[in-house]
Amino acid sequence: MKLSQTGMGTTKLNNIDKMYPGQSILLQTGQLVQYGAGLFAYNTVPLLLRRNVEKIITETLNQYGCAEVLLPTLQPDTIWKDSGRYDHYVQNGTMLITESNKGTFCLAPTGEEAMLEFAREKLKSYKNLPVTFYQIGEKVRNEIRTRGYLLRGKAFPMLDAYSFDKDEAGMALSYENIKKAFVEIFEKIGLKVIPIIADNGDMGGKKSEEFMMISEQGEDKILYDETTGIGLNHEILEREDYAEYLKTEYGISDISNLKEIRTMELGHIFQLGTRYSEMMHGTYIGQDGNETLYFMGCYGIGVSRTVAAIYEQYLLNDPKFGPCGFSLPESIAPFKAQIVPKIENPEKLDLAEKLYHTLNNENIGAILDDRENITMGAKMKDCKILGTPYLIVIGDKTENDQFELEYTKTGEKSVVNFETLLQKLKGES
Numbered sequence: 018m019k020l021s022q023t024g025m026g027t028t029k030l031n032n033i034d035k036m037y038p039g040q041s042i043l044l045q046t047g048q049l050v051q052y053g054a055g056l057f058a059y060n061t062v063p064l065l066l067r068r069n070v071e072k073i074i075t076e077t078l079n080q081y082g083c084a085e086v087l088l089p090t091l092q093p094d095t096i097w098k099d100s101g102r103y104d105h106y107v108q109n110g111t112m113l114i115t116e117s118n119k120g121t122f123c124l125a126p127t128g129e130e131a132m133l134e135f136a137r138e139k140l141k142s143y144k145n146l147p148v149t150f151y152q153i154g155e156k157v158r159n160e161i162r163t164r165g166y167l168l169r170g171k172a173f174p175m176l177d178a179y180s181f182d183k184d185e186a187g188m189a190l191s192y193e194n195i196k197k198a199f200v201e202i203f204e205k206i207g208l209k210v211i212p213i214i215a216d217n218g219d220m221g222g223k224k225s226e227e228f229m230m231i232s233e234q235g236e237d238k239i240l241y242d243e244t245t246g247i248g249l250n251h252e253i254l255e256r257e258d259y260a261e262y263l264k265t266e267y268g269i270s271d272i273s274n275l276k277e278i279r280t281m282e283l284g285h286i287f288q289l290g291t292r293y294s295e296m297m298h299g300t301y302i303g304q305d306g307n308e309t310l311y312f313m314g315c316y317g318i319g320v321s322r323t324v325a326a327i328y329e330q331y332l333l334n335d336p337k338f339g340p341c342g343f344s345l346p347e348s349i350a351p352f353k354a355q356i357v358p359k360i361e362n363p364e365k366l367d368l369a370e371k372l373y374h375t376l377n378n379e380n381i382g383a384i385l386d387d388r389e390n391i392t393m394g395a396k397m398k399d400c401k402i403l404g405t406p407y408l409i410v411i412g413d414k415t416e417n418d419q420f421e422l423e424y425t426k427t428g429e430k431s432v433v434n435f436e437t438l439l440q441k442l443k444g445e446s
Contacts, residue, residue, distance in 0.1 A: 018061065018352065018383075018384050018385070019373075019384075019385045019387050020384060020385070020386045020387060020388050020399075021387045021388050021389070023061060025047070025388070025399070027391060027395045027398075027399060028045055028046045028047070028402075030042060030045055030046075030338075030340070030341070031045070033045070033339065033340050036165075036234060037165055037166055037168075037234060037325075037329065038329070038332060038339075038340040039325070039328035039329040039331075039332045039340070039343065040165070040166040040167060040325055040328060040329070041166075041340075042328075042332075042340060042342065042343075042402065043063060043166075043328060044166070046402050047060060048060040048062060048063050048402075048403075049063060049166070049167070051166075053171075054163045054171070055160055055163035055169070055170035055171035055172070056170065056171055056172055057166070057167060057170060057321075061351075062351050062352070062403050062404065063324060063328075065351030065352075066324055066327065066345065066349060066350070066351055066404075067174065067320060067321070067324050069349045069350075069351065070206060070320060070323055070324060070327075070349065071153050071174075071176075071320060073202055073205045073206055073349070074153065074176050074202055074318060074320070075153070077198050077201055077202045077205065078149075078151055078176075078178065078195075078198055078202075080198075081149075081194055081195065081197070081198040082149065082194070083149040083150070083151050083178060083195075083198075084148065084149065084150055084151070085150075085151055085152065086135065086150050086151070086152050087152050087154060088125075088128060088131045088132060088135060088152055088154060089125075089131070090124060090125050090154060090155050090156070090157065091122050091123070091124060091125075092122065092123050092124075092125050092130070092131055093120060093121070093122055093123070094114065094120070094121040094122065094123055095120075096130040096131060096134050096297075097112075097123055097130055099130070099296065099297050100129070100130045100133075100293060100296045100297050101296055102130070103123075106123075106126060110159050110161065111126050111158055111159055112124065112125075112126050112157075112158075112159070113157055113159050124157035125156060125157065126156055126157060126158040127156065127177065128152070128154075128156075128177045128179070129179065129289075129293050129313075129315060130293070130297065132150060132152075132177075132179040133179075133293055133294070133297050133299045133311075133313070134297070135150070136148070136150060136179070136181055136299070136311075137297075137298075137299055137300075140181055140301055140311070141301055141302060142301055142302050143183055143301055143302065143303050143304050143309075145301065146181055146182055146183050146187070146301060146311075147180065147181060147182045147183065147187050147190075147191055148180070148181050149178055149179065149180040149181070149191055149194075149195065149314075150178065150179055150181075151176060151177065151178035151179070151316075152176075152177060152178075153174060153175070153176050153320060154174070154175065154177075155172060155173070155174055155175075156172070156173055156174075156175045156177075157171060157172045158171060159171060164236060165234065165236070165325065166325060167321040167322060167324060167325035168234075168236075168281070168322050168325050168326075169236075170321060173319065173320070173321040173322075174320040174321055175317060175318070175319055175320055175321075176316075176317060176318040176320060177315070177316070177317045178195060178315070178316040178317070179313060179314065179315055179316070180192070180195065180313060180314035180316075181299075181311045181312075181313060182311065182312045182313075182314075183301075183303070183309070183312065184312055185290070185312055187312060188288055188290070188312035188313070188314055189288065191314050192224070192286065192288050192314045195286060195314065195316045196212060196226065196286060199212075199228055199284055199286065199316070199318065200212065202318070203228065203283070203284075205348065206323065206327070206346075206348075206349060207327070207330075207331075207346040207348060207349060208230055208283070208323070208326055208327065208330060209230065209231070210228045210229060210230050210283060210284070211228070211229050211230075211231070211239075211241065211246065211248045211280070212226045212227070212228055212229075212248070213226060213227050213228075213229050213239050213241070213248030213249060213250060213280075214226060214247075214248065214249045214250065214253055214263065214267055214269075215227040215250040215252065215253070215285065216250060216252040216253055216255075216256070217287055223266070223288060223290065224266055224287070224288040225285065225286060225287040225288065226285070226286050227250060227282050227284070227285050228282070228283050228284035228285065228286075228318075229248065229280035229281065229282055229283070230280060230281045230283055230326055230330075231278055231279075231280055232279065232280060232281040232326070232329070232330075233279050234281060234329055235279050235280045235281030235282070236281070237250075237279070237280045237281065237282055238251065238277055238278070238279055238280070239251070239277070239278060239280050240254075240272065240275035240276065240277055241275060241276060241277075241278050241280075242272075242274045242275050242276070243276075244274065245274070247269060247272070247275065248275075249263075249272065249275060281322070281326055282319075282322075283318060283319055283322055283323050283326060284316075284317060284318040284319070285316075285317050286314070286315070286316045286317075287314060287315040287316070288314055289312075289313040289314060289315050290312060290313070291310040291311065291312060291313070292313075293313055294310040294311040294312075294313060295310060299311045299313075327345065327346075327349070328343060328404075331343050331344055331345055331346065331404070333401055333425070333426075341398070341401055341402075342398070342400075342401025342402045342403075342404065342425075343401065343402075343403075343404035344401070344404060344405075344406055344424075344425040344426035345404035345405070345406060346406075347406050347444075350382075350404060350405065350406050351382060352382040352383060352384045352403070352405050353376075353381050353382050353383065353405070353406055353407060353442055354376060354381065354382075354383045354384070354405065354406070354407040354408075354409055354442055355383070355384040355386060355400040355403065355405040355407070355408050355409065356369050356372055356373055356383060356384065356385045356386065356409045356411065357386045357393060357396045357397055357400065357408065357409065357410050357411070357412075358385075358386075358387075358410075358411040358412070359393065359411065359412045359413065360387060360388075360389060365411045365412065366387070368411055368418070369385060369387075369411050370385070372409070372411075372420070372435075373385040375439075376442065379439065379443070381442050381443065384400075384403065384405060386399065386400075393410070393412060397410065400425060401425055405425065406424065406425055406426065407422060407423065407424060407425065407441075407442065408422070408423040408425055409421070409422055409423075409438070410422075410423070414432070415432060418434055418435045419432055419433070419434055420432070420433055420434075420435070420438050422438060422441065
């Protein structure tokens with residue numbers, strides 16, 4: 018990517034939101050554009066980061082035996098009336114609807130109804146089970162209290178997966194399979210999450226766990242034991258049978274060492290049982306020839322929430338000026354290196370062009386800052402704004418094929434030749 022082709026200018030950061038500095042920087046620098054409360058557009062780098070997150074999700078779920086599909090966001094009201102959730106969602110204002118001469122349509126806030134409708138046509142026999150379908154699609158919720166920019170918006174990309182099993186034992190196995198997949202997904206992304214015991218709430222079913230990241234920016238408070246790794250949502254303790262529930266479902270009999278911490282929810286998994294199958298007549302023909310209800314599980318990751326969490330987690334703080342940008346993990350950064358040449362020097366610019374094409378040919382994503390009438394210092398600051406892990410400066414301090422290389426996370430600098438530079442960017446040294 019050449020910055021001269023992106024329309025990117027330089028922006029002086031002012032009045033950064035203390036609660037969400039990372040996303041505040043994205044907005045001030047035009048990497049996110051807000052259209053209204055909870056409605057955002059993504060510029061190139063955040064969009065590519067989001068796609069890298071989605072790629073990790075899809076590749077991992079495929080490895081765990083799941084099948085990707087895509088459902089419409091706009092859905093007829095009939096499937097929501099079949100499940101009995103239409104009136105509830107419309108009355109509390111969560112679901113947006115539109116009426117036309119062709120009927121009433123809903124913008125889906127979640128996907129249980131549509132996925133069951135999709136699966137019912139395909140999973141007609143016990144021979145077709147078990148199956149886990151998933152999608153990454155847009156969800157729309159008329160959040161009255163949008164919060165934290167991408168953390169709680171009105172329209173947002175979401176991974177939602179649904180398992181269909183013959184019985185409760187099969188559902189439990191599918192649930193544990195996706196739980197392992199989620200842990201692996203967040204490890205690959207570079208975010209440390211804790212699966213904690215949660216209440217199923219409106220979703221129904223009897224067992225669920227939230228995937229929480231410890232963060233002061235989160236809106237959740239949980240009880241957590243650092244030694245054992247056990248975590249609980251406060252809502253569990255509101256159950257009259259919480260002690261028996263924890264012991265029966267999770268084998269937990271002592272919660273005396275748990276302490277309250279603030280967290281950010283990035284994912285949630287549920288054992289739904291037969292609730293939705295009963296409401297929407299989701300059945301298959303069993304081995305005995307009789308109609309039998311699906312046992313379902315539901316699993317979700319907030320993709321935009323995860324992108325927001327990455328930017329807040331990998332924020333750079335200047336000792337003098339405070340939050341000044343990001344250094345994204347190399348494993349998910351859209352571009353690994355950003356080249357800043359002394360543009361008024363034709364030889365330096367020519368060397369930068371050659372390096373830019375060489376890196377891209379080696380599948381090392383690179384940005385060339387070829388913008389005119391902008392100082393070298395401003396360009397070097399913009400490298401951090403874009404979150405690029407490595408800054409390559411081609412200026413007066415280097416000669417011939419030498420390059421000044423900076424690792425933006427630590428500020429460590431070195432002067433290297435082309436061969437050494439290539440080795441470092443490939444992770445070979």
